[in-house]
Amino acid sequence: MSSTMSQHIVLITGNAHPVLASSLEAAGYKVDQRSTISQEEASACIKNYTGLILTTRIKANQALLQNAVLLKWIGRLGSGMELIDTDFAAQQGIVCVSSPEGNRLSVAEHVLGMILGLNHKIAAADLEIRNRQWRRELNRGIELSGKTVGIIGFGNTGGELARLLVPFNVNLLVYDKYKTGFGNEFVKESTLETIQQQADIISFHVPLTNLTSGMVNTQFLNMLQKQPLLVNTSRGGIVNLEQLILALEQKKLRGAALDVLPNENLSSYTPLENEQLEQLIQRENVLLTPHIAGYSIEAFERMSTILLGKLGIKVVF
Secondary structure, X not given: OOOOOOOOEEEEOOOOOHHHXXXXXXXXXXXXXXXXXXXXXXXXXXXXXXXXXXXXXOOEOHHHHOOOOOOOEEEEOOOOHHHEOHHHHHHOOOEEEEOHHHOHHHHHHHHHHHHHHHHOOHHHHHHHHHXXXXXXXXXXXXXXXXXXXXXXXXXXXXXXXXXXXXXHOOEEEEEOOOOOOOOOOOEEEOOHHHHHHHOOEEEEOOOXXXXXXXXXXXXXXXXXXXXXXXXXXXXXXHEOHHHHHHHHHOOOOOEEXXXXXXXXXXXXXXXXXXXXXXXXXXXXXXXEOOOOOOOOHHHHHHHHHHHHHHOOOOOOO
């Protein structure tokens, strides 16, 4: 893919490390970086491009791809191919690649930080001191060591999280609908039901699909036996927020750590969405971050270099 192609243009639809543009240009591409482009604008102009780089905002759906008459490849920075109609792209002869290896460590470290932060009430205690409250007894922490951690989804990030958790001497239960044979001396292959019954902490690492959309619902939450901590750094759509909030109120959950929300455009919130967010904000046992788990400085660069490698393009700094 890296032969001379000076007339070929690549559209980058979000923020990307400068190495991406510099390497594409060195390979002979013209780069059009439009980090604020809308879905409608992308669909209208995609006919001019031979390459497309996506982050999290723009969808390469059938409506867009039907106009992509010159498009040869799509690169997804990070993980989450649900943004791309890969079946239709394949019919059009468009190669699709992603770079989940680039940010798996960042996500895993973020999950670990969220777990430790909630277990030891770090954010809540910090806020109290800022408000001139010094409450030691009410802020006793819970150690991670010896606890049972359930990981749902054992791809790049799930696997990396398991690796980071091993030194904490936890009991690792892992469920993946599409994988078997991955168990070892540290990781025990499990069923979803066993995780619901035994886990003190449950972390989700699944793509957003028809099967996973809303999977954290009343039915799932009613099966929980040990009042676990629930962590979601995958996609906001897998959690039904209304039912999660109810589970927190009913103490079916010890707490929740969310890096993603069903709607991440806060300025577009409906009254109901604002009310749900406010309910989460008011809870000391909830930790919220703005979809930054996989967005570390190192991952920002690594996602681009890995994507370039998969496209057969030499990395040029």
